[in-house]
Amino acid sequence: MILTNRELFLLIICTVFYITLFIMVLQANRRKIQLLQSRLDNIHAMQKMAVIEPRQDVSQIFSSSIYLRIKQYLNEGHSIADEDWKELAEIVNNTYTGFTEKLFSLYRMSDQDYHVSLLIKIRLQPKDIAILTAHSKESIASTRSRLYQKVFGKKGSTKDWDDFILSI
DSSP states (O other): OOOOHHHHHHHHHHHHHHHHHHHHHHHHHHHHHHHHHHHHHHHHHHHHHHSSHHHOOOOHHHSSSHHHHHHHHHHHTOOHHHHHHHHHHHHHHHHHHTTHHHHHHOOOOOHHHHHHHHHHHOOHHHHHHHHHHHHHHHHHHHHHHHHHHHHHOOOOOOHHHHHHHHHH
């Protein structure tokens, strides 16, 4: 089979196009792998810090005024007010050094994501988190599994996110 000049030219153009496309896909995959590796390294570093860092007495959270107010809100079926979120974040960060910074170094969370993570950290149940954030239980479950996927780059269960939050 003999190719004409035009057919040869088109064949060369197509070959160059496909090679270029292949190289671009390879580069994109390498960047994605590097990003995931970087996130994984951050996670490993945080888990090591969680084990090594001395923590304050965890009971201070459960005897704090904000925790008692949260329990009252649950009994009354109310969500948490903005100033209470700040107080909760403060006591969690005092007890678990740098908790907020560790979270935000992995993924820039929305307020909802952060609030759910704070409530997990103080060991509240998903049904209680739903009440306190004025969201459905399904929304809370979706938030937890979505956060795991965003941070780790792979599907995970809601329990996987909870376990991670409790480990840092």
